[in-house]
Amino acid sequence: MIDHLNSIPIYIGQVKNYKMHLDILDQYINDDSYFGSVNGWISDVKTTFQQTQNRDLPWQIILEDLNKYIQEYLEVLSPVSEYHYKTHMWMNRYSKGEYMEPHDHISKSDQISFAYILNSQGQNNFVFENRVDWINSFDNNDLRSTLFTNLPVNSYIPEQKDGTLLIFPSSTIHYVTPNTSNDLRITISGNISIKVGNYFVDERDAALKTKDVKVLDI
Numbered sequence: 001m002i003d004h005l006n007s008i009p010i011y012i013g014q015v016k017n018y019k020m021h022l023d024i025l026d027q028y029i030n031d032d033s034y035f036g037s038v039n040g041w042i043s044d045v046k047t048t049f050q051q052t053q054n055r056d057l058p059w060q061i062i063l064e065d066l067n068k069y070i071q072e073y074l075e076v077l078s079p080v081s082e083y084h085y086k087t088h089m090w091m092n093r094y095s096k097g098e099y100m101e102p103h104d105h106i107s108k109s110d111q112i113s114f115a116y117i118l119n120s121q122g123q124n125n126f127v128f129e130n131r132v133d134w135i136n137s138f139d140n141n142d143l144r145s146t147l148f149t150n151l152p153v154n155s156y157i158p159e160q161k162d163g164t165l166l167i168f169p170s171s172t173i174h175y176v177t178p179n180t181s182n183d184l185r186i187t188i189s190g191n192i193s194i195k196v197g198n199y200f201v202d203e204r205d206a207a208l209k210t211k212d213v214k215v216l217d218i
């Protein structure tokens, strides 16, 4: 038999009430006081990540709607006991020409990440990258075009209608190509930290005091 190593589960769906989420974020999208640049990012995209006021955005309302999609994704991993997770979310605002370089969301505590594309401006800018040197060796020698027709792909670009939700392992490398529209491309990014049982119950009070970390029981 031939099996495959490193199959990566990626959820691709469309959130039904994304327009409501855009509506409740509307008052913040054009308010520069919520946005900034991030030290260490090559990209100058404006984001609420690491901005103090990120905690004041209505994340809880949005997260409660995303919950069922996140659970659907986690079911693929076949959980066998109770678990809880907490989520950290932020908003990104891409003006014309702005992009995001290849990166992952690896951290000690987060296992799952997501990108929620509220306004794509009709573009498929979000790209998953599959950095496997084995694949590159075929591409570098033109074997993909001249010999093999069923090689793994180096990148994967899902269709990105407004409201598209992508959920993926935090280790998955991805990037965003430049926004070619004169209007803003709006996305939400997030990380999910999962614990067995009700571990987060003990942390809940402290987490909610910061208002930056949302704790949900599922």
Ligand SMILES: [Fe+2]
Pocket (backbone or CB within 6 Å): 103, 104, 105, 174, 189
């Ligand atoms: Fe990202």
